[in-house]
Amino acid sequence: MPTILLTGATGYIASHTWLSLQQAGLDVVGADDFSNSSPEVLKRLERLSGKTPVFHRLDVGDRSALRAVFEQHRIDAVVHFAAFKAVGESTQKPLAYYRNNLGSLLTVCETMDAFDVRRIVFSSSATVYGQPESLPIRENAPLSTTNPYGATKLMSEQVLGDLQRSDPRWRIACLRYFNPVGAHESGLIGEDPRGIPNNLMPYVAQVAVGQRAKLQVFGNDYDTPDGTGVRDYIHVVDLAEGHVAALRYLLDQQPSLTVNLGTGRGYSVLEVIRAYERASGRTVPYDIVARRPGDVAACYADPALARSVLGWQAARDLDAMCADSWRWQSMNPSGFGDTSPS
Numbered sequence: 001m002p003t004i005l006l007t008g009a010t011g012y013i014a015s016h017t018w019l020s021l022q023q024a025g026l027d028v029v030g031a032d033d034f035s036n037s038s039p040e041v042l043k044r045l046e047r048l049s050g051k052t053p054v055f056h057r058l059d060v061g062d063r064s065a066l067r068a069v070f071e072q073h074r075i076d077a078v079v080h081f082a083a084f085k086a087v088g089e090s091t092q093k094p095l096a097y098y099r100n101n102l103g104s105l106l107t108v109c110e111t112m113d114a115f116d117v118r119r120i121v122f123s124s125s126a127t128v129y130g131q132p133e134s135l136p137i138r139e140n141a142p143l144s145t146t147n148p149y150g151a152t153k154l155m156s157e158q159v160l161g162d163l164q165r166s167d168p169r170w171r172i173a174c175l176r177y178f179n180p181v182g183a184h185e186s187g188l189i190g191e192d193p194r195g196i197p198n199n200l201m202p203y204v205a206q207v208a209v210g211q212r213a214k215l216q217v218f219g220n221d222y223d224t225p226d227g228t229g230v231r232d233y234i235h236v237v238d239l240a241e242g243h244v245a246a247l248r249y250l251l252d253q254q255p256s257l258t259v260n261l262g263t264g265r266g267y268s269v270l271e272v273i274r275a276y277e278r279a280s281g282r283t284v285p286y287d288i289v290a291r292r293p294g295d296v297a298a299c300y301a302d303p304a305l306a307r308s309v310l311g312w313q314a315a316r317d318l319d320a321m322c323a324d325s326w327r328w329q330s331m332n333p334s335g336f337g338d339t340s341p342s
């Protein structure tokens, strides 16, 4: 049975991927430093899977700590999630973002190579498309970024492309996520942002549950059907299943690829608010305010390549995303609770 190492394993997308990998019959080894996640996730994963998680607390940029994991386990492939991911924060702390996001990728790849492990799934982002020239967005669309976070994702893809060209033994899948939202249907794991949520859905969830008074809608003067921003929201469990499909593809000796993981359907901010109100039975008050710098009007995927090459497509719609998000939020009003481990 193949063994998969997940870096950033107790994070939002990784924890859901952990479950999907186990359900697909794969063994998982998790690694995380809890810099942006909680140890409580491990207890929830054990409740959900019935298995004691195999886990190592470490910074994946720590070469000797990472080597010890490869010495202890026979790893067949790696899914590299570990990275800082806040766009706004990256503009204030660019060096920390370049050091962490690029440094950890380099350490992971060098350690993999030293142990003859050359299959990696990389967590990329639709942010590499910048301001899209046409919609839906295909994988061959022009790439550009407007912030250090997005630049680290684009540079990471370039590093992996050069690695692939230097040594064809590497099998690399770069997955460009659109807007991950929602939670596992159990309500036991979900998105648990620290401080004020940057992203729409977790903020709406906190307003619905009464933690925050009102949502600010960043502009309603975009060239979209109702004037508010349009995005391709994808259920986090669909996203997790996309990782399983990508791993099966790489383990089957298929060539490297870069692929969108989105639904191909865009929803506006106001549509999300209405869907969340239906799912929660709560009112979500909001004010229309000025646009947020750096936002694009609309962004949604052409999901055809993932469907044809990976045999994967998203199955859950916006109502399911909101219902699962609401169950998580209402069962865990304070997220995982103490998120600052001793």
Ligand code: WQD
Pocket: 085, 087, 124, 125, 126, 127, 178, 179, 180, 198, 199, 200, 201, 203, 215, 216, 217, 218, 219, 228, 229, 230, 231, 269, 292, 295
């Ligand atoms: C969605 C829409 C906002 C918050 C970001 C990152 C991207 C990726 C996903 C990591 C937009 C509007 C939001 C709010 C609002 N992250 N909005 N009020 O900006 O599409 O993508 O998260 O890979 O890199 O850029 O997602 O959820 O922040 O915004 O009106 O309080 O909701 O203007 O139209 P975004 P988002």
